[in-house]
Amino acid sequence: xxxxxxxxxxxxxxxxxxxxxxxxxxxxxxxxxxxxxxxxxxxxxxxxxxxxxxxxxxxxxxxxxxxxxxxxxxxxxxxxxxxxxxxxxxxxxxx
Amino acid sequence: xxxxxxxxxxxxxxxxxxxxxxxxxxxxxxxxxxxxxxxxxxxxxxxxxxxxxxxxxxxxxxxxxxxxxxxxxxxxxxxxxxxxxxxxxxxxxxxxxxxxxxxxxxxxxxxxxxxxxxxxxxxxxxxxxxxxxxxxxxxxxxxxxxxxxxxxxxxxxxxxxxxxxxxxxxxxxxxxx
Numbered sequence: 001x002x003x004x005x006x007x008x009x010x011x012x013x014x015x016x017x018x019x020x021x022x023x024x025x026x027x028x029x030x031x032x033x034x035x036x037x038x039x040x041x042x043x044x045x046x047x048x049x050x051x052x053x054x055x056x057x058x059x060x061x062x063x064x065x066x067x068x069x070x071x072x073x074x075x076x077x078x079x080x081x082x083x084x085x086x087x088x089x090x091x092x093x094x095x
Numbered sequence: 096x097x098x099x100x101x102x103x104x105x106x107x108x109x110x111x112x113x114x115x116x117x118x119x120x121x122x123x124x125x126x127x128x129x130x131x132x133x134x135x136x137x138x139x140x141x142x143x144x145x146x147x148x149x150x151x152x153x154x155x156x157x158x159x160x161x162x163x164x165x166x167x168x169x170x171x172x173x174x175x176x177x178x179x180x181x182x183x184x185x186x187x188x189x190x191x192x193x194x195x196x197x198x199x200x201x202x203x204x205x206x207x208x209x210x211x212x213x214x215x216x217x218x219x220x221x222x223x224x225x226x227x228x229x230x231x232x233x234x235x236x237x238x239x240x241x242x243x244x245x246x247x248x249x250x251x252x253x254x255x256x257x258x259x260x261x262x263x264x265x266x267x268x269x270x271x272x
Contacts, residue, residue: 011250011253011254011257042261043257043258043261045261046257046260046261046264047229047257049206049210049264050210050214050225050229050230050260051229051230052206052207052210053206053207053209053210053211053214054131054135054207054210054211054230057131057134058127058131059126059127059130059131059147063130063140063144064126064127066144066148067122067126067130067144067147067148067151068119068122068126070148070152071118071119071122071148071151071152071155072119074152074155075115075118075155077115
């Protein structure tokens with residue numbers, strides 16, 4: 001593979017989207033060209049830094065519960081627990 | 096999260112037939128992802144919470160239009176994206192600053208701040224493919240559907256976006272290498 005051709009395939013290689021045979025040719029081109037190697041390394045680093053920049057970000061329990069409540073309100077569903085197995089006690093009226 | 100198309104189809108069928116338990120299950124499946132996505136778009140937890148809730152409320156309101164054919168995830172992201180764009184417009188109109196560095200003390204690391212600032216500084220056409228493909232792990236096809244563009248256009252923006260981000264990260268990148 002010519003270096004000029006390989007340079008057009010850098011992103012596909014970084015995204016693992018090249019067919020095996022082309023990927024293998026690309027690796028050979030990388031071996032021969034320092035600039036190509038550097039570009040691959042920089043793009044991989046950029047992708048990795050972007051992911052690290054947002055790593056570990058989670059919705060808090062409060063946020064989760066507030067959103068859930070809004071959804072239930074829209075549906076008109078109460079969050080009050082329902083106890084179907086508890087029978088109402090009979091009051092001794094009129095006995 | 097494992098994607099289970101048959102389980103998702105059952106839930107969507109239940110939702111379109113008016114089963115309220117189905118939306119709770121769908122929220123359980125996608126709530127966290129949509130919250131993360133809206134936060135990445137808006138850089139503000141309060142707005143992200145609001146946009147996430149509104150996304151699922153719109154799903155309920157439009158449940159009759161649902162298609163349980165695997166395109167649900169794309170549809171959900173598209174709703175969330177439209178809400179984010181509306182919110183960003185409101186911020187611009189009201190000239191409200193986005194709290195790009197809001198977070199816990201732990202979050203305020205130099206790298207995180209540098210990455211978020213660099214991402215926010217990119218034009219929207221570059222930022223959105225990066226968020227959808229490199230952060231949300233959507234395929235090029237799915238991301239293109241969310242954005243309403245062709246796959247080649249998506250890839251072109253994604254590749255240019257990566258290079259623009261790399262240039263903006265500049266100094267931080269050198270430290271990491």
